[in-house]
Amino acid sequence: MRVKTPRVAPIEEADWTDAQREAIGKAKMDGRSLNIFKTLANHPGLAKRWMVFANHILGKSSISLRDREIIILRIGWLCKSGYEWGQHVLIGLKCDMSAADIEQVKTGADSTAWSDNERLLLKATDELHSDAFISDSTWQALSKYYDTEQLMDIVFTIGQYNLVSMALNTLGVQLDSGMTLDEDLCK
Numbered sequence: 001m002r003v004k005t006p007r008v009a010p011i012e013e014a015d016w017t018d019a020q021r022e023a024i025g026k027a028k029m030d031g032r033s034l035n036i037f038k039t040l041a042n043h044p045g046l047a048k049r050w051m052v053f054a055n056h057i058l059g060k061s062s063i064s065l066r067d068r069e070i071i072i073l074r075i076g077w078l079c080k081s082g083y084e085w086g087q088h089v090l091i092g093l094k095c096d097m098s099a100a101d102i103e104q105v106k107t108g109a110d111s112t113a114w115s116d117n118e119r120l121l122l123k124a125t126d127e128l129h130s131d132a133f134i135s136d137s138t139w140q141a142l143s144k145y146y147d148t149e150q151l152m153d154i155v156f157t158i159g160q161y162n163l164v165s166m167a168l169n170t171l172g173v174q175l176d177s178g179m180t181l182d183e184d185l186c187k
């Protein structure tokens with residue numbers, strides 16, 4: 001974790017106002033409110049509007065769950081976001097990823113573990129992270145596997161989780177119970 005204590009204190013669900021309840025809605029995992037949502041409760045207007053976009057990426061995207069999680073884990077890794085990595089390790093394991101796959105996300109596109117389209121997803125994530133642009137060669141190669149909507153969802157998924165990783169790191173959102181910190185992120 002970048003900071004050991006929250007910079008913006010999470011608000012426990014029992015203490016939420018009506019506006020906070022409306023903004024966060026039913027966003028829970030395994031029946032409990034997560035620290036990300038408890039933190040966002042500090043700004044209900046932002047939370048309410050952000051949740052619409054976040055719900056598209058997590059629930060309505062045109063890319064497969066596995067592809068989505070490969071992207072999210074990679075951008076979380078690149079951003080050194082302990083919370084993002086920890087949360088999506090758990091989600092990735094539920095979305096057709098093995099622990100070995102998740103470990104290979106750290107290596108990125110150079111790993112031989114990936115199919116061609118997965119290698120391209122990792123390369124696109126690295127390119128957007130480093131240059132805010134997917135190169136023509138990577139875009140053309142991705143276009144062999146993904147249609148226009150999927151390509152757009154790939155870009156917006158990377159962007160969404162880059163933003164989320166920056167917010168989590170800076171606001172100091174701490175791990176939820178059941179999540180573990182990957183010590184390699186601290187190097």
